[in-house]
Amino acid sequence: MQRRMTSKNKPFIIMMILFLLILVTFFTSLNLGHIRIGPLDVLKTFLGAGTAQDQLVLFDFRLPRMTIALLIGAGLAVSGAILQGVSQNGLADPGILGINAGAGLAVVMFIFFFQGTMTAVGTFSIFIMPLFALIGGIGAAFLIYTLAWKQGVTPVRLILVGIGVNAAFGAGLIIFQLRMNPTDFMQATIWLSGSIWGTNWKFVLSVLPWIIFLIPLAIYKARYLNILNLGDHVATGLGAAVEKERRTLLFIAVALAGSCVAVGGGISFLGLVSPHLARRLVGAKHQLLLPASALMGALLLSIADMIGRNLLAPSEIPVGLVVSALGAPYFIYLLIKVD
Amino acid sequence: MSTKNNKSEQDTENNTPYRSKPFTAITVLLGGTIVLVLGLILSITFGAANINMKTVWTGVFQFDPELTSHQIIQELRLPRALAAALVGAFLAVSGAIMQGMTRNPLASPSIMGVTAGSAFMIAIAFAFFPGTSYVGLMMWSFVGAGLGAGLVFMIGSLSKSGLTPVKLALAGAAVTALLQSISSAIAIHFHVAQDITFWYAGGVAGARWFSVQLMIPVAIVGITLAIIISRSITVLSLGEDVAKGLGQRTRYVKIIGTVVVLLLTGAAVSVAGTVGFIGLVIPHITRFLVGVDYRWIIPCAAVLGAVLLVLADLGARMVNPPYETPVGAITALIGVPFFLYLARREGRGL
Numbered sequence: 001m002q003r004r005m006t007s008k009n010k011p012f013i014i015m016m017i018l019f020l021l022i023l024v025t026f027f028t029s030l031n032l033g034h035i036r037i038g039p040l041d042v043l044k045t046f047l048g049a050g051t052a053q054d055q056l057v058l059f060d061f062r063l064p065r066m067t068i069a070l071l072i073g074a075g076l077a078v079s080g081a082i083l084q085g086v087s088q089n090g091l092a093d094p095g096i097l098g099i100n101a102g103a104g105l106a107v108v109m110f111i112f113f114f115q116g117t118m119t120a121v122g123t124f125s126i127f128i129m130p131l132f133a134l135i136g137g138i139g140a141a142f143l144i145y146t147l148a149w150k151q152g153v154t155p156v157r158l159i160l161v162g163i164g165v166n167a168a169f170g171a172g173l174i175i176f177q178l179r180m181n182p183t184d185f186m187q188a189t190i191w192l193s194g195s196i197w198g199t200n201w202k203f204v205l206s207v208l209p210w211i212i213f214l215i216p217l218a219i220y221k222a223r224y225l226n227i228l229n230l231g232d233h234v235a236t237g238l239g240a241a242v243e244k245e246r247r248t249l250l251f252i253a254v255a256l257a258g259s260c261v262a263v264g265g266g267i268s269f270l271g272l273v274s275p276h277l278a279r280r281l282v283g284a285k286h287q288l289l290l291p292a293s294a295l296m297g298a299l300l301l302s303i304a305d306m307i308g309r310n311l312l313a314p315s316e317i318p319v320g321l322v323v324s325a326l327g328a329p330y331f332i333y334l335l336i337k338v339d
Numbered sequence: 340m341s342t343k344n345n346k347s348e349q350d351t352e353n354n355t356p357y358r359s360k361p362f363t364a365i366t367v368l369l370g371g372t373i374v375l376v377l378g379l380i381l382s383i384t385f386g387a388a389n390i391n392m393k394t395v396w397t398g399v400f401q402f403d404p405e406l407t408s409h410q411i412i413q414e415l416r417l418p419r420a421l422a423a424a425l426v427g428a429f430l431a432v433s434g435a436i437m438q439g440m441t442r443n444p445l446a447s448p449s450i451m452g453v454t455a456g457s458a459f460m461i462a463i464a465f466a467f468f469p470g471t472s473y474v475g476l477m478m479w480s481f482v483g484a485g486l487g488a489g490l491v492f493m494i495g496s497l498s499k500s501g502l503t504p505v506k507l508a509l510a511g512a513a514v515t516a517l518l519q520s521i522s523s524a525i526a527i528h529f530h531v532a533q534d535i536t537f538w539y540a541g542g543v544a545g546a547r548w549f550s551v552q553l554m555i556p557v558a559i560v561g562i563t564l565a566i567i568i569s570r571s572i573t574v575l576s577l578g579e580d581v582a583k584g585l586g587q588r589t590r591y592v593k594i595i596g597t598v599v600v601l602l603l604t605g606a607a608v609s610v611a612g613t614v615g616f617i618g619l620v621i622p623h624i625t626r627f628l629v630g631v632d633y634r635w636i637i638p639c640a641a642v643l644g645a646v647l648l649v650l651a652d653l654g655a656r657m658v659n660p661p662y663e664t665p666v667g668a669i670t671a672l673i674g675v676p677f678f679l680y681l682a683r684r685e686g687r688g689l
Contacts, residue, residue: 089443089444089445090505090508090509091443091445091446091450091508091509091512092445096445147679147683148682148683150683156444157682157683159444159445160444160623160678160682161679161682161683163444163445163619163620163623163678164620164675164678164679164682165675165679167615167616167619167620167671167674167675167678168671168672168675170615170616170667170671171615171616171665171667171668171669171670171671171672171675172668174536174540174665174667174668175664175665175668177536178536178537178540178665180533182530182533185532185533185536186527186530186532186533189523189526189527189532190527193523193527268516269512269516269520272512272516273513273516276509317524318523318527320520321520321521321523321524322520323520324516324517324519324520325517325520325521325524327516328513328514328516328517328520329517331509331513332494332510332513332514332517335494335495335498335506335509335510335513336494336497336498336499337498337499
């Protein structure tokens with residue numbers, strides 16, 4: 001490792017590199033799959049001169065799915081970065097606000113009660129499941145915030161209540177799961193592991209507005225995260241409306257994570273690890289940390305999605321598992337190498 | 340110990356003022372022990388077969404192998420009740436040590452990589468060696484627990500700045516994620532996911548004398564060590580620098596602490612699968628009740644953990660007989676409301 005540069009440009013160079021890596025992954029991923037399409041043909045198709053089959057595969061299958069991977073990766077990472085900042089705890093991730101557990105419970109209940117009564121891949125079912133997940137995730141987060149509220153919400157109380165509510169949701173989850181028939185259980189397990197199963201433009205459109213609106217808003221609010229990290233008393237002394245800003249930031253984190261989990265299932269570890277990786281690259285200032293986390297999350301998830309789709313093709317590995325299997329060793333390497 | 344509530348120091352600690360409450364602690368110990376004994380009696384009395392109190396007494400103390408009821412008590416219910424008490428105590432003590440060592444309220448025994456390591460080995464056993472006996476699975480599980488904890492500790496030790504609490508917690512989270520993802524992939528690929536979930540959710544239903552025999556030496560060694568290092572853990576929980584400044588050899592404390600967590604959690608997971616909640620939440624509840632002195636926290640957590648799991652195991656059998664409800668779900672349902680009440684009452688501003 002080289003010595004830490006103090007140049008002001010370093011973070012931007014790092015972000016440029018991350019962005020280039022994302023582009024490389026994006027184009028590699030476009031070529032790979034059950035039907036191989038060479039880079040030239042990809043370009044041709046983009047310019048409207050490709051074959052009908054290439055056009056179909058690229059525009060209707062791969063492109064939407066990869067776009068979703070990028071969006072979800074960025075969303076979960078920024079959500080994790082905000083939550084680590086707000087709770088002042090390096091082990092915090094979107095899971096701590098009950099989003100994964102709430103969404104998981106809603107989806108598992110949905111599969112348990114309704115799966116038998118409707119066709120598995122009806123248009124209705126494909127859109128109702130993310131909706132359930134979103135309601136479950138946001139509901140859990142709202143419950144945690146309400147229970148933690150007592151003349152304001154302190155980081156410690158938020159974490160404690162999160163632990164408790166998560167445990168309760170986990171209990172419900174296991175009760176339902178053990179009563180499922182094996183097919184449903186499998187489907188639920190794959191969802192809980194995290195898998196991108198919404199692969200058409202409608203899903204992209206359902207996630208895009210959240211991401212486009214909320215990530216810039218989070219970056220705009222980044223200075224409050226820096227101040228909140230100094231502790232509530234200092235922050236109040238500096239003239240920040242602590243509770244209001246904390247609530248806004250929490251709301252952003254919940255909305256980001258909720259919309260991402262709805263489409264991508266229970267992808268864990270990404271929201272925990274991306275901010276840590278970004279912090280090691282660009283430092284702890286949130287104005288830089290949030291965009292770097294977004295790029296890092298997008299990169300990790302798109303690489304994981306590419307591997308998950310192609311490694312054991314034609315069967316898919318849930319992308320959440322690939323994220324952990326890839327991200328953990330790299331993270332461990334950084335833990336050992338970098339101080 | 341100063342009782343001054345030092346605001347800025349406590350960003351990672353639970354924010355009760357630094358004091359201990361020995362009187363409450365003694366009450367918790369005595370009361371908890373009485374409730375535990377009652378719970379054990381109830382646990383042996385209730386079950387699918389109706390057995391009255393007198394028979395329970397004679398079954399335990401004047402065993403007659405000719406009687407079926409005595410057989411049931413001796414071979415099934417007694418070991419099951421004792422296993423529940425031991426597992427509950429083990430998990431609670433491990434959790435208390437983890438939270439004290441890492442100064443992180445989100446730390447639990449499972450973050451030491453023990454649970455994930457055990458699950459990893461169990462997944463391999465289910466996928467590649469179907470038909471492994473119950474005792475065989477316990478052994479697999481224990482080996483896996485050692486593997487997981489070994490990995491976490493190695494990574495923490497190899498890192499440049501040494502084994503800081505934060506590093507330990509993050510290394511644990513990373514190893515847990517890695518092993519979990521591999522076990523899930525194996526489980527999904529070989530279609531053994533539900534079998535594994537059943538095995539893990541089984542609680543102490545399958546416990547026999549063998550399981551208790553395995554746990555008793557672990558209990559003697561583990562709990563004794565835990566109580567020996569309890570004072571050092573208190574110092575360590577004030578922060579690494581404070582501990583070093585007071586002349587503590589923090590490295591040794593952490594190594595002994597890790598060994599204790601590995602022994603206790605490894606044995607608990609091998610016997611009862613993953614009983615969530617106890618290891619994470621009982622230490623918090625104990626701290627809320629008795630303050631921040633680990634010399635009190637560790638024995639009290641052991642008693643409270645044992646009480647909770649014995650009662651939850653009783654609940655697991657009573658809710659929907661003759662079927663068993665996953666005991667981890669019951670522990671959460673009993674414990675969550677109480678925990679939330681305490682968190683709201685005690686969780687004052689920083």
